[in-house]
Amino acid sequence: MTAVADRLTRVHICSYDDLTPELGVAAIVGGEQVAVFRLADGRVFAVSNLCPFSGAAVISRGITGSRGDVPTISSPVYKQVFSLVDGRCLDTVDKSPLPGHGPDLVVHTVSVDDGRVTIDLLGS
Numbered sequence: 001m002t003a004v005a006d007r008l009t010r011v012h013i014c015s016y017d018d019l020t021p022e023l024g025v026a027a028i029v030g031g032e033q034v035a036v037f038r039l040a041d042g043r044v045f046a047v048s049n050l051c052p053f054s055g056a057a058v059i060s061r062g063i064t065g066s067r068g069d070v071p072t073i074s075s076p077v078y079k080q081v082f083s084l085v086d087g088r089c090l091d092t093v094d095k096s097p098l099p100g101h102g103p104d105l106v107v108h109t110v111s112v113d114d115g116r117v118t119i120d121l122l123g124s
């Protein structure tokens with residue numbers, strides 16, 4: 001008997017040059033809102049666009065920064081700080097996430113090939 005493997009789908013988002021350093025963009029990928037960031041050092045990250053504290057799709061409008069070596073994004077309204085590397089909420093600003101939500105952002109594997117930005121989506 002063979003296990004059914006999860007299927008990885010690569011979804012093209014935009015070209016690398018379309019991304020303005022330090023400014024996020026929102027994309028709908030597989031029906032899900034994703035926030036994509038190109039940092040000043042050229043790295044690209046993708047996390048869920050939905051803020052788990054407000055339920056608003058605003059993370060792409062957040063402010064990039066860092067905590068030590070970790071690149072971060074602060075949500076634009078209540079200013080929670082999330083790691084862009086693993087999505088972990090580094091500062092809840094004394095608030096709780098919405099019921100049914102954890103405090104962290106989902107992280108998507110993003111790659112840049114030949115100037116094209118793609119996100120890996122796990123399908124079934």
Ligand code: FES
Nearest residue numbers: 051054075077078
């Ligand atoms: S952006 Fe409003 S709570 Fe996070």
